Amino acid sequence: MEILRPDECRALGTLIEKAMTVPGQYPLSLNSLVTGINQKSNREPVVEIDEDRALRAIDGLRAKNLARDVTFTGSRVEKYRHTAGESLEARAPELAILAELLLRGPQTVGELRGRASRMHPFDSLEAVEGVLAGLAARPTPLVREHPPLPGSRANRWSQLLCPGLHPIAEGAPGGSVVPAAISGGAASGAPARHDPELVDRMASLESRVADLERMLAELRASLGSA
DSSP: OOOOOHHHHHHHHHHHHHHHHOGGGOSEEHHHHHHHHHOSTTOSSOOOOOHHHHHHHHHHHHHTTSEEEEOOTTOOOOEEEEOHHHHTTOOHHHHHHHHHHHHHOSEEHHHHHHHHTTTSOOOSHHHHHHHHHHHHTSSSOSEEEEOOOTTOOOOEEEESSSTTSSOBOTTOTTOSBOOOGGGOBOTTSOBOOOOHHHHHHHHHHHHHHHHHHHHHHHHHHHHHHO
8 A cells, every 4th residue: 555645645535525525516626626625624734735736636646546537528627536445445434434534633433423424424433433443454454543642531543544644642632633744834833844755754654663563463363373
C-alpha cells in the first residue's frame, strides 16, 4: 500500500464523502472538489487549498489507482470520482469510516458512529467496532487502535493510508491530535512551515512501525499456539 500525501488524503476523503452524501452532485468538478476540501464543517483541521494543489492531489490519487477522470457527453467540464472501493476492496461502511478518519483524524468508536452515519447508517457501536476490526485485521491494516487520552476510557482509531496526517498527541489534555501538517498552522497561532517531505518521512516511519507491530503480534500468536 502506497502512503498518501496530506492533500491526497483530503481529496480522497472529500470524494468519498460527497459520493455518499450528495450523489446527485457527484462526480465532482474541480471547483466542487476544492470547495469540499476547504469547507468548514466536518473537517479537522480546516484547510485552504487552491485548484493547482487540488489537481496535484488528483494526479497523485490517479497514480495510486484511487481516483479517475469522468467525462460526460456534451459537457466540457472534467469531473473526478474515487475508485477506493475497487482499489482497497472496501465496502460502503468501510469507506465511510475511512473517509471520516481521513477528514477529521483519530476518533473514538462513539464519535465515528455519530459522524460517519451521515455517510452510511450504523445501527450500533458494535457495528462500527466490527468494521474497524475488519480493517485492522487485513494483511495490510488500514486502521490502527490507540489507547485513551488521559481522563478518558475510550480508545481511539486512526487511518493508516497516511499515518502522519494527524499526529497523535497522547498526552494532550482535552485534545486528540496535534495540528496536522496539511494545515500549515500551529496550535499557538504562530505560523508553521509546511514540509511535505517531513510529513512523508513521518508517514513512512509510522507505517513501518505498524507493520512491525503486526508482525510481532503474529509471532506472539504463533508461539502461543505452539
